[in-house]
Amino acid sequence: MTLQPEIMQSVEQLGYRVTVGDVAAKSGLDINLAQRGLLALASDVSGHLQVAESGDIIYLFPDNFRTILRNKYWKLQLKETWEKIWKVLFYIIRISFGIVLVASIILMLIAITVIIIGLNSSRDGNSNNSGSRGGSYRGGGFFFFPNFGDLFWIFYPNYGYNRYDHSSSRRSQSRDxxxxxxxxxxxxxxxxxxxxxxxxxxxRWKAIGTVIKNNKGSIIAEQVAPYLDNIDRYNKENEDYILPVLTRFNGNPEVSPNGELIYHFPELQVTVQESTQKSISTYLRERLYKFSEAGSNKIMLAIGLGALNFILALILGSFLKDPSIVAQFRGFIAFINSIYWLLLGYAMAFLGVPLIRYFVVQMRNGKIESRNSERKGRTELLQDKTETIQHKLEYASQFANQAIIQQSDIAYTTEKDVLEQEIEQADKIDQEWQKRLDALDN
Structure with a gap:
């Protein structure tokens, strides 16, 4: 059986001595799955079982059970190694989009600069050879193409260099x-x-498990309704929506004298340590999507560079439309021409994808807020505490219980030999036999 990470985390958080109910409530796992998982984990790490006089079973694990598992299973070692490798690979993938953006801007700036300088040099050479009035263009090379000259000058790579460098320094100093x-x-x-x-x-299931634990294993349906989504007008009255909770945590329905239903979970009432009331949200609240977790200054910088990249792609495209320019320069310009549609496509996607995603985020958040509002509305039934709710809570309290298994309650453990345990518990065994004899005499 595949070991569940949730079970291992719960065992660690609960102090390596647990019951099935403890783990199920802590992890939110199906109680049968938690039981099978604990048995598998105990078997793999040479854990121990302790049986209380009540018949309840406690699972005891060594503190270093993760090390034991790593040494025992090469698959776990391989998985942990792959997780580390994937973390690095995913980071490289994440930063690659920014690297491509910067590389695209640099390539197009170089290409545009080479083309303009080359065209101006060629025109100046032709003017000198012909002795025409073309000399009036000397020193004004950037105005050879009046439609794009100003834009090129604005986005010239050295324009405002010190200003950008200085602001970048300030950002790096103040960045968290x-x-x-x-x-x-x-x-x-x-x-x-x-x-x-x-x-x-x-x-969801951790919250429901905590609610059950906080109420000592006995609840009414309205107490877990704010954490569920399978509630509609058809099953709201007959409380069918609580069936997944009963199945997951092995709960039992009980009917009050007034015909009202309450639910108790015997296996979540058994624990090895006293449970205190744990704070929990009154309803399951979905988190809203954020457009980006990045700081606003970095978002603005990304938008600015994206816009610059797009404008440069348009300028470069206006040059490359002329086949004579590509034929004249060849080499680097020919290479840029061969990947131009990739550069333009990336520039368009860089601005288009976030724009589309913005509207998708708004739509998703609208649905999330609607679901949150529905769950929050279900808490009002408990807060109002109508007469029916009050009666159900009072009846549920009759089934509330917390059985804490102490070390003195242990009747058998796999940690020691049976004979050794019988010797240690000789007095307890004698007392038990004496009770039985006294009962027969009476």
């Missing part, structure tokens, strides 16, 4: 240590930062 760098910000600007609710189901 945890803030992403510019190359990472470009990826964030293009594609965002992933799904903020990637672990929504995990959060």
């Amino acid at each position: 240590a945890n803030e992403m760098n510019f190359l990472e910000a470009v990826f964030s600007f293009l594609f965002g930062d992933g799904n903020p609710n990637y672990n929504l189901e995990e959060r």
Whole structure:
């Protein structure tokens, strides 16, 4: 059986001595899956089972069970190695989009500069040879193409160099240590930062498990309704929506004398340490998508460079439309001409993808806010505490219980030999037999 990371994390967080109910409530896993996972983990790391006099089972694990697993299974070692490699590879992928943007700008600036200088030199040479009035163009090479000369001058690579360098220095001094760098910000600007609710189901079941634990294993449906999404007008009244909760945590429905349903979860009532009330949100709140986690200054810089890249692509395209220019310069310009459509496509996508994504984010956030509003609305039933709700809560409290298994309650453990345990518990065994004899005499 594949070991569940959630189970291993729960075992560590609970102090390496757990019950099935503890792990199921902590991780939000199906209780049967938690039981099978604990058995598999105990088997793999030579863990121990402790049986209480009540028949409940406690799982005891060594503190270094992760090291034992790594030494035992090459697959786990390979997985951990691959995760480290993938982390580096993904970082390279993330920064590659910013590198391509900068490289594209530099290539097009060089190409445009080479073309303009070459054309001006050629025109000056022709003017000198013919002795015509073309000499009036000397020193004014950038105005040979009046439609683009001003734009080229504005975006000349040395224009405002000191100003940009100085502002960059200020930004680097004030930048928070945890803030992403510019190359990472470009990826964030293009594609965002992933799904903020990637672990929504995990959060949902952890929250429900905590609610059950906080109420000592006995609840009413309205207490978990704010964490569920499978509620509609058809199952709201008959409480069918709680069936997945009962299945996952092995719960049982109980009917009150008034015909009202409450639910209790015996296996979540057994623990090895006293449970305290844990703070929890009153409803499951989905996180809204952000357009980007990057700072506003980096977003503006990405937009500015993206716009510059697009304008340079248009300027370069106006030159490359003339086949004679490509034929005249060959070499580097011929190479740029061969990849021009890639440069233009990247420039268009760099501005187009975030624009489309902006509207997608707005649409997604609208749906998320609607679902959050529905869940929040279900908390009002508990807050109002109508007479029906009050009766159900009172009846549920009758089933609330917390069975804490102490070390003195252990009847058997796999840590020691059976004979050794019988010797240690000789007095307890004698007392048990004496109770049975007294019961027979009476």
